[in-house]
Amino acid sequence: MIRLLEDGTVGFGEIYSGFVGGEFPVFDAANLWGAYDTSDQWFQVSDALTEDMKRIVNKETDGGQVVAFNYYPSNYFFTKNPLNTLDDFNGVKTRSHSTVLSDLIGTLGADPQTMAFADVYPALERGVLDGGVTCGDCGEGQKWHEVTDYLTGPMPGSFAQTFVTFNADQWNKLPAEFQAIILEEGVKHTARGKAEALVSDDVAEQELIELGMTHANFTIEMLAIMKDAAASSVIPKWANRAGGPDSEAVKLYNEKIAPITGLTVEADGSVSRN
Numbered sequence: 001m002i003r004l005l006e007d008g009t010v011g012f013g014e015i016y017s018g019f020v021g022g023e024f025p026v027f028d029a030a031n032l033w034g035a036y037d038t039s040d041q042w043f044q045v046s047d048a049l050t051e052d053m054k055r056i057v058n059k060e061t062d063g064g065q066v067v068a069f070n071y072y073p074s075n076y077f078f079t080k081n082p083l084n085t086l087d088d089f090n091g092v093k094t095r096s097h098s099t100v101l102s103d104l105i106g107t108l109g110a111d112p113q114t115m116a117f118a119d120v121y122p123a124l125e126r127g128v129l130d131g132g133v134t135c136g137d138c139g140e141g142q143k144w145h146e147v148t149d150y151l152t153g154p155m156p157g158s159f160a161q162t163f164v165t166f167n168a169d170q171w172n173k174l175p176a177e178f179q180a181i182i183l184e185e186g187v188k189h190t191a192r193g194k195a196e197a198l199v200s201d202d203v204a205e206q207e208l209i210e211l212g213m214t215h216a217n218f219t220i221e222m223l224a225i226m227k228d229a230a231a232s233s234v235i236p237k238w239a240n241r242a243g244g245p246d247s248e249a250v251k252l253y254n255e256k257i258a259p260i261t262g263l264t265v266e267a268d269g270s271v272s273r274n
Contacts, residue, residue, distance in 0.1 A: 005061040011170040014070060015057065015163040018098030025099075025242035026056055026249035032238060033104040034230030035261045036157025037223075039074065043194070046071075046161055048256040053163060063168030065179075068186030070162040071193045072135050073200035074154030075101075078144045079131030080124075082216065083152045086225055095120050095132035103237050105133070107229040117142065124148060135160070136204025140211070151208050151215045154201050156223070164189075231263050231271045239265045 002020050004010040021028030030045045054066045092110040096102040102112035123129040124147035242249035250265050258264040262274045
């Protein structure tokens with residue numbers, strides 16, 4: 001989508017940070033799975049990065065204009081078997097939707113699989129996959145409850161942010177007063193999206209339970225293991241892909257995100273706990 005907006009193939013589109021983070025790691029700065037203790041921490045990071053993300057999207061799309069942000073709710077593991085302990089993750093073929101998520105899944109001992117969203121249901125049905133990760137109402141909408149039995153989560157701070165963006169030429173063709181209206185409505189849209197994401201988890205959980213799924217939150221022990229995985233694997237691998245400790249992405253992380261997560265990228269690429 002970055003490239004399509006840059007060359008004008010798409011005049012108006014939604015950039016999901018996870019989908020473009022492989023090529024542009026800076027967009028995954030807020031998506032470092034396992035690093036957050038609470039959802040509030042993730043929203044603090046999202047707010048802290050707002051202007052930086054607008055600036056970076058503008059640069060990478062050759063002048064594209066971010067007019068709003070979308071938010072997708074917390075992510076859950078939908079699986080055929082329960083995930084109560086670290087051993088339960090061993091070898092579980094799990095659909096992932098981003099590079100950083102794959103890093104976490106792999107570090108936990110599961111087998112991350114990249115697959116188009118629409119292909120996950122038949123893959124679960126045929127046994128090609130043992131599970132998948134997505135937001136609660138996303139999984140419900142795709143009827144994953146028909147081919148999995150267990151819902152585990154949500155993972156703290158696993159909201160997904162997208163950037164609603166105009167191609168530069170399309171934006172510049174609009175009258176200034178129309179641009180002003182769009183930007184004003186974009187602020188309202190962003191606030192509504194954030195509010196909806198915050199209440200969606202409880203609604204989706206209840207609906208999925210009523211549809212027959214067995215729900216469990218991650219244990220305190222598993223959350224601690226995920227935090228360790230973020231420190232030992234997820235963040236260092238991301239920092240390396242981003243260009244190392246001196247890169248723009250890692251400097252941005254250390255300045256605005258590390259004080260919130262308590263995990264800092266050191267000069268040698270390792271991660272320390274504050």
